[in-house]
Amino acid sequence: MPVTDAARRPTSHSVLVIGGGNAGLSVAGRLRRLGVKDIAVIEPRTEHLYKPIFSHIAGGTAPASKAVRSQRSVTPKGVEWIQDAVTSIDPDADTVTLASGSVVGYDHLIICPGIQKDWDGIPGLAEAMRTPEGISNYEFDLAQKASARLRDITRGTVVFSQPAGPASCAGAGQKPMYLACDYWRARGILSDIEVVMLVPDETVFGMPDIDRELNRKIAEYGITLRTQTTLGSVDAASRTIVTEHPVRGSETLSYDLLSVEPPQSAPDWLVGSGLTDASGFVDVDPYTLRHPRHGNVWALGDAAATLNSKSGGALRKQTLTLAKNLVAVLRGEPMPERYNGYSVCPFTVSRSTVVFAEFDDQYRPVPSVPFWKGLARERRLTWVFDRHILPWVYWHMILQGRA
Missing domain, CATH: 3.50.50.60 (FAD/NAD(P)-binding domain)
Known part of the structure; x- marks a missing residue:
């Protein structure tokens, strides 16, 4: 018309x-x-998605229903919605x-x-995400697929990848990895699964206190951490990826599951x-x-x-x-x-604990509780906040401009 x-x-x-x-x-x-x-x-959109809980959905610690409400129901009263x-x-x-x-x-x-998520920004990535072996916690449907695939795998190689460049909560690509490792350890199959994490930076996060906590969990789970490494291309048919490193150059790696945080712009x-x-x-x-x-x-x-x-x-x-x-x-x-x-990234490092990273634009600690860096340590308290309290605050207070 x-x-x-x-x-x-x-x-x-x-x-x-x-x-x-x-x-x-x-x-x-x-x-x-x-x-x-x-x-x-x-x-x-007609549905509003609470994206921070996608990592819990992918890692099997939250149902998908916790992420969705109608857009109309969450729009603040007195605000016009133009669909x-x-x-x-x-x-x-x-x-x-x-x-x-x-x-x-x-x-x-x-x-x-x-x-914007650029799934076509890496050759073969979009195709790989359409196969049973391609998962992510950066899309609602892929997070739901990740939950089942990470639950059901019993052996093989699982690769988690974090992109270079700008990204929304870049560290979130690591969260399903820790949740899955804790689950596999509880089942007694962690030793049968090779876990590889690709990060583009020189360290796993970029803050000494947080790096120390995350490196401790990486060692505890036996994860192979490849720093300064990015995903160069994916071949879904052969289930292989090509990684890029400034010194080692290109390397080929086979996978049984590939969890990707996509390039963004x-x-x-x-x-x-x-x-x-x-x-x-x-x-x-x-x-x-x-x-x-x-x-x-x-x-x-x-x-x-x-x-x-x-x-x-x-x-x-x-x-x-x-x-x-x-x-x-x-x-x-x-x-x-x-x-x-100010920015924040709560790392779910097990199925009951979180490392709470709070920092400014120069990656200096900016704790919510002044003069106490305790939230940067692995704690059960921050898990309760991240998984149970914050979603309620989001739906009932943050979206209404009250917090």
């Missing part, structure tokens, strides 16, 4: 948010609580064009559509918007989260060119910073908040 002139005529909102994930809904909720009334969120996808932004006209052909105007625009439709930096992510002041050239454009989360490690845990401080700064601008006041680069 052709798009009519009436459909193209822009409606407008005081604040328009692109993306109805964690970042979009929680910042919209905060703005509502700060008194902003005319807010709309653009999100095409559509963005195709382009015109920051000079203050408009956004949608896949339906509609055009929406804005006084202020918040860009937070998340990050900024959404393609941002290209040509005039809002991105050289990386393709939305250019922002990393402390205020405001665009340096378009003062009514803001960005946060995985799509923003901030300095921090990209993670869902970074959003709590980002949404607070952005919401308070935007409201101050609306009132003609100076921006009061500065984002400190």
Whole structure:
């Protein structure tokens, strides 16, 4: 059906948010609580997914049902949901064009559509993920497949791979590995399974305290850790991969299961918007989260060119910073908040313990409890928080802008 002139005529909102994930809904909720009334969120999906629990689903410590709610049920009250996808932004006209052909105007625009998973970025990877041996905790369906495959394997080689470059919670690719190893050890078959982990960096994570804890678990489980190593290509038919190392060069490795965290990048439709930096992510002041050239454009989360490690845990401080700064601008006041680069990665190192990594944009410890680094140690307490408390807080408080 052709798009009519009436459909193209822009409606407008005081604040328009692109993306109805964690970042979009929680910042919209905060703005509502700060008194902003005319807010709309653009999100095409009908289901909202709690992605941090994908690792638990893949590792067999949570059912898939814990990850899903309807988008309508989690959208903050008083916020309009536009069920559509963005195709382009015109920051000079203050408009956004949608896949339906509609055009929406804005006084202020918040860009937070998340990050793009590039399954075709590694030769053979997309094909491998369609075979029984290809799994991941970075897609909902693949996480469910991973749960069954990691449970049922009894011998062979299982390879876990983490990509170079930007990624959402890059360390999360390791989490199903530790959960699976603990399960295999309990079944008495861990010695029959060769576990290989590929990481692109010089160490397993990048912080001495966290590296020490993770290396202890890697040794405990007998995992072969290959640092400075990336996945170069996959041959699904022969179940082999080619790895790349700056010194050793290319090496071929056979696998029985391949768990991959895919390469990731900024959404393609941002290209040509005039809002991105050289990386393709939305250019922002990393402390205020405001665009340096378009003062009514803001960005946060995985799509923003901030300095921090990209993670869902970074959003709590980002949404607070952005919401308070935007409201101050609306009132003609100076921006009061500065984002400190906080990020977090809870490593599920067994089926009952977590190593809780909290850090800033220079990978310096930033503990939630000041002057206590105890959360960086393997603990049962942080498992309870990560697996049971945080999901409840997410559904009932974070998405509503209350936490």
